[in-house]
Amino acid sequence: MPAPKRRVVVAGASLAGVRTARALRDRGFDGEVVLVGAEDHLPYDRPPLSKKILAGQVSLDEIQLLSHDEADALDLELRLGCRASALDPARRTLALDTGEQLRYDDLVVATGSAAKMPPGWEAYAGVHVLRTADDALALRSALAGAPRVAVAGGGFIGCEVASTARALGCDVTVIEPLAAPMARVLGDATALDLAGIPLDAGVRLRCGVAVERLEGGERVERVCLTDGSVVPADVVVVGIGARPVTDWLSGSGVAVADGVLCDEHCATSVPGVYAAGDVARWRNPLFGREMRIEHWTNATEQGAFVARTILEGRQTGGYAPVPFVWSDQHGVKLQIAGVPDPSDRGRIVEGSVTERRFVALYEREERLAAVLAVNSPRSMLTYRRRLAQPTAGEAPASGRLAARPSA
Ligand SMILES: Cc1cc2nc3c(=O)[nH]c(=O)nc-3n(C[C@H](O)[C@H](O)[C@H](O)COP(=O)(O)OP(=O)(O)OC[C@H]3O[C@@H](n4cnc5c(N)ncnc54)[C@H](O)[C@@H]3O)c2cc1C
Structure with missing residues (x-):
């Protein structure tokens, strides 16, 4: 009987996961490649979710990262609509929530990140996060009829949602505990310089104050702030950050601390297991310190890097990118x-x-x-x-x- 082919399993049919799979084939890998994805959708690009998808300017088909035909042409096995639920490094198997056990030789963790939601907020109708295509479609229909929108959190995603909602004619208020939107990344002074952009577009800014609680009946009706003021809202978008999706790795021996811990080569503490994209925390040799980056460019570059490491071993210099992000607002x-x-x-x-x-x-x-x-x-x-x-x-x-x- 011929020996089984080398098999790379990617947990997360994500941007980093698709990039890894494509790069493996680009480099001539002729073993098996399996992509396991929790969502039912074919892998898609997330940046348009807060921009053209939310605005209704493009469809989900137009933001696909991989079609069924391309997957066939690249000989990739797509396992969509099922979750990686546990890892057994000793037997080199990945358990799925379907009950199956997938054998792997190399495993890439590319399960990305998930939007944070304060406890209890999701109980109200009208409260949204924006991470997935389904989130974007739900928010898009909620924005029909130009409701009053409160955005909790003035990070990139909150600011982009505010921009798109405003362009759709909604009355929009952004609530940001720091001095200005995007101040956490850019610092107060530069962020204050940029605050004129949403203000000129008619977005209301409530900065230096946080959300204390939401109120309403079945639906959310108002956002109560820590200074005692109230923002009436029909729709609340929660944009308070994301957490790396690592819960399924508990007990596996893969070291996790706000992300999957990796060395300079994106290898985890367990042999044959790598991580890429939003979920990976690795030591960036260019900066001499650990990083976890939630940006599109990193997910693509790190996915390609991991593919090369799997095939060729450790690369001189390690993975040493300059973080890069863009945002489109107003x-x-x-x-x-x-x-x-x-x-x-x-x-x-x-x-x-x-x-x-x-x-x-x-x-x-x-x-x-x-x-x-x-x-x-x-x-x-x-x-x-x-x-x-x-x-x-x-x-x-x-x-x-x-x-x-x-x-
Ligand atoms: C609305 C939005 C707008 C953005 N805009 C920009 C932008 O303008 N510029 C920019 O640089 N970046 C932007 N980003 C960030 C960028 O999209 C992400 O950094 C990138 O998508 C990360 O890719 P990833 O491969 O790490 O994981 P993700 O894209 O998060 O994908 C992870 C996938 O893994 C799946 N998964 C999770 N758990 C499991 C499991 N146990 N088993 C199987 N599958 C699982 C998830 O369902 C998901 O499909 C944006 C992100 C969002 C959400």
Whole structure:
């Protein structure tokens, strides 16, 4: 009997998972590749969920990462609508919630992250998160008829939802405990500079105050804030961050601490098990510290890196990317490369805030640590190259760069 073919199993039919599978085939891997995905949908791209999908401008078919035909052509086995539920590294098997046990030689954890929801909030009708295609479709129908929308959390996703909802004619209020939306990543000063963008679009901002509780009957009716004020709302969107999906790994021996812990090569504490995308926390040699990044570019690059490591072994230099994220809000494109220290102000070197076109540099000890480009994609290209040079992104002595980047 011929020996069984080498089999790579990817837990998470996600962006990182699809990228891993494609890269394995691009590199000539002729073993078996199985993608296990909890959602019923074919793998899809998430950035459009808060933008064109929510706006009703594109359909789910248009954001697919892989069709059935492509999966067949690449000889990928898709196991959709079932969850990885446990891992047995000694027997090299992955248990599914269907009761099956999948044998693997190499396993890639690409289960991404899940939206956080404070306890009890989900009991109200009208309360939404935005992480999956189904979330986006549910929120899209909730926005029909231009309701009053309160967005809890002024991070990237909250700001994008506010932008799309406002463009659909909704009355929108963003509630953000820090001084301005996106201040957690950009710092107060730069975030305050950018607050004019949503304000000019007619979004109400309630900053420096948090949500204390929701109130209503069966449906949510109002958001009560910690300063005693109340925001009436028909729809509440909770955009308070995401947590890595690692619960299913408990008891497996794979080390987890706010993400799957990996070394510089994206290998976990268990032989033959790797992680990529939002779920992975690895040591970035370029910055000399651990990172977990919830950005599209990282999921694609890390997926490809893991595929190469599986086939060729450890690569010189390890996985050393410059974090990069973009966001589209009210017709403005924001791009951030590197890891801004939120206690710094970005120094504007091109354009101006009033023009809504500028480049701001975050520097530490005379080194470039991060760049914010507002409607300046060409300049961003140049700065990204500079940041990728080994000395540019080194962690400063203060260690403040340890602020965690997230999408
Ligand atoms: C609304 C939205 C807008 C975004 N916009 C931007 C943007 O503009 N720019 C940017 O840089 N980034 C953006 N991002 C972030 C980017 O989409 C993510 O970083 C990226 O999708 C992460 O990919 P991933 O492969 O790690 O996992 P995910 O995309 O999270 O996919 C993980 C998959 O694994 C599945 N899964 C979970 N548990 C299991 C299990 N036990 N078994 C099997 N399958 C499982 C999940 O159902 C999911 O399908 C956005 C994200 C969202 C949600």
